[in-house]
Amino acid sequence: MLPTPTRTCMPSLGSLFDGSGTFPLAAQRAGIEPLWASEIEPAAIRVTRAQFPAMEHLGDICSIDGGQVNPVDVVTFGSPCTNLSHAGNRQGLAGPQSSLFFQAIRVIKQMRVLPRFIVWENVTGALSTNRGQDFATVINEIIWIKNECWPQVSCPNKWAKSDLIMAEQFSLAWRVLDAQYFGVPQRRKRVFLVADLAGHSAPEVLFEHQSRSGSAYTQPRQHTDSDETSPRIEQQWCMSATKHPAIGCNVAPTLSARDAKQPLLTSTDNKARYLTPTEYARLMGFPDDWTHGSIADSLDFWIDVFSSVSPHKTPAQIQRWLDAPLPDSSLYRLWGNGIALPCAQFIMNNIVAVLSGSG
Numbered sequence: 001m002l003p004t005p006t007r008t009c010m011p012s013l014g015s016l017f018d019g020s021g022t023f024p025l026a027a028q029r030a031g032i033e034p035l036w037a038s039e040i041e042p043a044a045i046r047v048t049r050a051q052f053p054a055m056e057h058l059g060d061i062c063s064i065d066g067g068q069v070n071p072v073d074v075v076t077f078g079s080p081c082t083n084l085s086h087a088g089n090r091q092g093l094a095g096p097q098s099s100l101f102f103q104a105i106r107v108i109k110q111m112r113v114l115p116r117f118i119v120w121e122n123v124t125g126a127l128s129t130n131r132g133q134d135f136a137t138v139i140n141e142i143i144w145i146k147n148e149c150w151p152q153v154s155c156p157n158k159w160a161k162s163d164l165i166m167a168e169q170f171s172l173a174w175r176v177l178d179a180q181y182f183g184v185p186q187r188r189k190r191v192f193l194v195a196d197l198a199g200h201s202a203p204e205v206l207f208e209h210q211s212r213s214g215s216a217y218t219q220p221r222q223h224t225d226s227d228e229t230s231p232r233i234e235q236q237w238c239m240s241a242t243k244h245p246a247i248g249c250n251v252a253p254t255l256s257a258r259d260a261k262q263p264l265l266t267s268t269d270n271k272a273r274y275l276t277p278t279e280y281a282r283l284m285g286f287p288d289d290w291t292h293g294s295i296a297d298s299l300d301f302w303i304d305v306f307s308s309v310s311p312h313k314t315p316a317q318i319q320r321w322l323d324a325p326l327p328d329s330s331l332y333r334l335w336g337n338g339i340a341l342p343c344a345q346f347i348m349n350n351i352v353a354v355l356s357g358s359g
Contacts, residue, residue, distance in 0.1 A: 010031060010032065010033045011031070011032045011033070011073040011074065011351075011352065011355050012032065012033045012034075012035045012070075012071075012072040012073050012074070013027040013032045013033065013034050013035065013072055013073065013074045013075070013076065014034075014035055014036045014037070014069065014070075014072040014074070014075045014076070014115070015034065015036070015037040015038070015075075015076050015077070016037075016038045016061055016075065016076070016077035016079075016104045016107065017038065017039065017061070017077050017078050017079055017080065017100070017104070018037035018038060018039040018044065018048060019039065019041075019044050019078065019334070019337055019338050019339070020044055020047060020048070020284075020286070020290070020334050020335065020337075020338045020339075021037070021044075021047060021048040021051055021052065022284075022338055022339040022340075022341050022344045023076040023078075023119070023339070023344050023348070024037060024048065024051075024052055024055060025051070025286075025341060025344075026341060026344035026345040026347070026348040027074065027076075027348050028052075029345060029348070030345065030348035030349045030351070030352045031352050032073070032074060032348060032351070032352060034052055034055045035055065035056065035070050035072055036055060036056040036057070036058055036069060036070060036072070037052075037055055037056070037057055037058065038057075038058045038059065038060070038061045038064060038107075039057070039059075040059065040060050040061075040305075040308060040309070041334075042302070042305050042306060042309060042321075043326055043330040043331070043333070043334055044334055045057060045305055046295060046322075046326065047290065047291050047293070047326075047334070049295045049297060050293025050294060050295045051290065051293055053295075053296070056070075059304075059305075060308060061100060061103045061104065061107065062100075062103055064103075064107050065110060066106065066107035066108060066109065066110025066111045067110045067111065067112055069107070069111060071111060071112055071113035071115070072115055073115055073116045073117065073355065074115055074116065074117045074118075074119065074348075074351060075104075075108055075115045075117070075118050075119070076118075076119040076120075076121075076344075077101075077104045077119075077120055077121075078120070078121040078122060078339055079098065079100055079101040079104055079120070079122065080097035080098050080100055080101075093129070093130075093134045093137055093138075101138065101141075102141070105141045105142070105145065108145055109145055114145065114146075114197055115197065116196065116197060116198050116199075116355070117194060117195065117196055117197070117205070117351055118142060118145070118193075118194070118195040118197065119192065119193070119194050119347060119351075120138065120142070120192070120193040120195075121190055121191070121192050121193075121339055121344075122190065122191055123190060123191070124161075124176055124189050124190065124191050126138070126191055127159040127161075127176075127191060128158075128159070131155070132155045132156065132157075132158065132159050133155050135155075135159050136152075136153055136154065136155040138193070139153050139165070139172065139174075139193075140152050140153050142172060142193070142195050143165070143167075143170070143172065143195075145195075145197065146167075146169075146170050146195075146197050147167075147170070150167060153165065161175070161176040161191075162174065162175040162176065162206070162207070164202065164203050164207075166200060169198055169199060169200075170195070170196065170197060170198075170199075170200075171195070171196045171199065171200045171201060171202035171203060172193065172194070172195040172196075172202050173193070173194055173202040173203045173205070173206045173207065174191055174192065174193040174194075174206070175191070175192055175206045175207065176189055176190070176191050176192075177189070177190060177191075177192055177343045177346070179284075179285070179340035179342065179343055180251050182285075182340065182342035182343050182345075182346060183285065183342045184282070184283055184284065184285045184340055184341075184342055185250055185251045185252055185283065186251065186252040186253075186254065186255060186283040186284070186340065187251055187252065187253055187254055188254050188255065188340050189254075190339065190340075190343065192206065192343065192347060194206050194347065194351075196354075199354075201354040204350060204353075204354055205347055205350040205351055205354060206347070206350075252264060252275075252283050255280060255283060255284070255335055255336045255338075256336040257332070257333045257336035257337045258336065259280075259332045259335075259336050260328075260329040260330075260332040260333045260336070261329075262274075263275050263280070263332055276328075277291070277328050277331035277332060277335070280331065280332060280335040280336075281331075281335060283335070284335050284338055284339075284340050284341060285340055285341035285342045285345075286341055291326055291331055291334070292325075295322070299315060299318065299319060299322075302318050302322060303315055303318060306318055
């Protein structure tokens with residue numbers, strides 16, 4: 001029998017490859033406490049340190065001993081997509097960045113008490129790299145966290161955009177979600193995978209219906225793409241009155257970290273201009289002031305953060321960086337690498353419904 005974390009008044013979350021803090025914010029809004037996060041980018045850490053001062057930062061995932069971290073109910077991770085993206089080199093999970101997926105699996109396996117839920121997010125290119133074998137590896141590695149003796153899932157000719165796997169006291173589901181159907185005017189398709197390590201609720205989290213009964217292990221079966229029927233959720237911070245002519249039909253193309261070199265163009269009064277970092281935040285469903293918070297960390301903390309960052313910065317340079325606003329280029333990269341908040345919110349709300357027994 002798989003042990004589950006001791007229930008408290010509030011479920012908890014650990015976020016690997018934390019980035020802009022999307023999963024912790026969605027979790028907090030849903031009633032889940034963000035306990036810890038792992039990230040190495042200084043700009044991203046600076047944002048989340050300001051927004052979640054009580055959340056522990058564990059640093060580089062390669063240095064984390066999972067047996068030493070606090071048990072949580074939910075572990076989330078959007079592992080690096082660099083080698084999986086259609087715009088990348090397509091090396092897949094063998095690539096130097098995307099192979100960090102295996103570090104996340106290692107950390108979870110080492111945890112003293114396994115989480116109830118695992119949530120993984122990535123670009124849709126993850127469904128097709130190495131002729132689909134990489135996504136089969138993702139599924140199998142997550143399945144084997146629960147039981148290393150379960151049979152291996154084989155790779156089909158083409159992965160469905162949404163499907164599920166059920167086994168004894170275990171369920172796994174994945175689905176391609178497009179942010180434009182969740183309240184923000186941005187075409188941003190991402191594959192989200194949810195695993196319930198202690199039950200059959202993964203489909204409830206992603207598909208909004210009762211999970212299938214039965215405990216027999218199944219191979220994936222084809223399902224129709226469910227993007228177009230996704231709920232249109234009203235987001236408080238979305239650009240509901242968007243008028244960006246360069247954004248076709250009032251929906252922006254997918255934001256990218258490459259936009260740091262040339263942000264998206266729009267026009268005001270027939271004058272072209274770049275979208276601002278604040279508008280990027282809105283296109284991701286975030287509050288305007290998400291990156292404006294102040295921090296109260298000691299300089300020693302930041303010297304440690306920058307110790308693995310190239311080029312090397314002196315303590316004086318780090319202090320000047322802390323005293324100044326984050327550069328626009330850092331913010332464009334932050335949002336371009338991020339997860340749309342409404343999609344994460346949809347998942348976190350459903351996880352809370354399951355944990356509270358109302359799912």
